[in-house]
Amino acid sequence: MSNPINLRGAANLLLVILLALNLRPILTSIGPLLEPMRHSTGLGFQQAALLTALPVLCMGLVPLLQPWLRRWLSEHGAMLLGLLAIAVACLWRLYLDSAWALMGSALIAGLGVALVQGMMPGLVSRWFASRLAVCMGLYSAALMSGGGLAALLGPYVSALSGRWQTGLGIWALPALLAVLAWCCLRPRQAPQTLNEVGAGHWFGNRRAWLLALYFGLINGGYTSMVAWLPAFHLEQGGSAQGGGELVGMMTIFQVLGALGLPLLLRHLPDRRPGLWLALGIQLLGFVGLLLAPGQAMMAWVAMIGLGLGACFSLSLTLTLEHLRGAPEAGSLAAFVQGVGFIVTGTVPYLTGWLREATGSFQASWSLLAVTVLAMLLVTARFAPAGYASAMRRSVSSVQTATVN
Template sequence: MSGGGCESALRESGTRAQVGSLGLLVIVALGINLRPMLTSIGPLLSEIRQATGLGFQGASMLTVLPVLCMGLFALALPWLGPRLGEGRGMVCGLLAIAVACLWRLLLDSGLALVASAVLAGTGVAIIQALVPGVIKRWFPQRVPAAMGLYSASLMAGGGSAAVLAPVVAEHFGRWQSGLGIWLLPALFGLLLWGLVRPREPAAGIQAQAGGHFFASRRAWLLAIYFGLINGGYTSMVAWLPVYYRQLDWSAEASGQLIGLMTIFQVLAALSMPILSRRSADRRPWLCLSLLVQLGGFAGLLLAPLHLPGLWVALIGYGLGACFALSLTLTLDHLPDPGAAGRLAAFVQGIGFIITGIIPYVTGWLRDVTGSFQTSWLLLAVSIVLMLGVTLRFAPHGYARAMQRPVAE
């Protein structure tokens, strides 16, 4: 090898090492910020409603509107991404979350709280749409592991917020403190992004520019698949504590089930990529993850008061694994990091809209039937259907499935 070639290889090796150490830290910091604005609401909802006068319909907007923001911005990424830029996009997203949390420290009205949810949701949407493309570019040989760590940090941030928000609110004597304290990780994320993220050529960072995937049947299939195999999460967060309150559990005990689910989501997001790292075929692991979910929902249907912790743990592990693996599956479809990032943004866009609708459907079924059993049955049936869809994602068919031209 020539001297110039050796120097180039050494520079590339050094850059990859730097990305490996600093890049993972940045990815974790970003992930931690993407769920507290959602999960900190539930434990404090009684205090929030009493102080602001929000009804249940208005309170539901605190979850629905951010999720819709996640979907709509991700769909707009092909048009907004090139204008915003990855670096500015991440900074704007973190600033939006930070400002929304600061606003929540000061607000005293329901309307302002809903507006802060939209602002924070927009920030989350920007970051969430951009991160998969960053992972694909920074860790081309370790996408599953990096995606697993990102997924685990996202879920850990959400679970921590659910547990700590009421503790912080009680310590400071204000429910606003339990919502606004998440300003601190947002500022820490800004500091890391600005100071220690791996530096790249501008050409690499502009990879998000390009067309959209609305005309691609495979992109739509991946998006619907992503939405349905992850749809149990929003239903669990919305209705699992309510379900067990109806079975005469205390508010504290029923709320702890969400914490247990989060622990197993994190464990799955960390362990499943390690287990599947030697295989380019994600189907066996996705099928296993869906079957684990199915076992949990079967337990809720047939024996909700016998080993409830086991059923919730199974659902959490299955959901955590499905989230990480389904995003990895999406990135696998295209070798180019920019194109893969746009595809992941499209899949998340449609997928999060679906996951936002599912709790309404399961809640409506509860109202119509008077029981959550029909809701759990619907989720179980959707898992069985997705097991069949999983079989279509053979690695040798990725290129053929994505051959249709991308619309400009």
């Protein structure tokens, strides 16, 4: 007879993977199809940057509004609303033909992703408390895999249909599948409200702000690469399909980084060695793009992907490990993602502005390299022995606010 606990754990893990797969196609499907989109709609580079920046800014703002949203949205309701918003935005992209409609779809999709993504670290912390680092790695790997598949398959789907819109809109299908899976497989016991998993209450804590800025800056490279790597590849004499394949290859190494490094270092209570290694690899990749892009672009992109994947997973795990209780840890993670993604969302817009102002991506890659170097230094602040003292005061304020 099957063990119901094991079946429950397997169902929870399947849910985590299906939900995560839907959190990046709205971003990564844009870059490989940017040229036909620009020719068809008249998008400029800065407008195109908004297609990445708007959803990422939504990913930041919505978690910060959860103390108000929780008054009328349950966890179940918020998850359904988020997944349906992603599906509706993708379906709209099947028929749109203007720059403003593209940005409108990006806004709707971004709001949907923000609702789902804001709750995911809390869900993983609650469902897999004893295997947090490994399961956070699986979540991160699934999230990045969804983005890579969209970048890789989008141009093929577009070519087969003869319309770039199809390469953007087909990602409504996995969103609808996730809606069905959530309705059928979600745990029915111990229902949660956003009051237990929402963000807020951390605005007065310096460590929470440091974690949020750290998360935002080390992930700014991801949004910039997704937005501009295909365009950079075209400038180097490549094709749109080749740009999508580069993003897909970067994603493969992101998945390896998100899974491999946390698994390799799972017995270490200190996340700093893994973060130093991941940031160092990422720095080498950006320096390579800056100094010798035509000689070994695939190698530089692979290094950047490996570092980005490990950084995303380890930085979220670092955040969750600052607190012992799942509700408080989920609340802190929502705040960190909220502020962090606002920071992350500004980075591709800034790198796009630098590209337009200077006529090349050299200044953009220089900015990202300097940012990674700064985060290498900041990582020293996150010693496990300082977690409790850094968070003690804010935990009591969260618990008081939750009771009230």
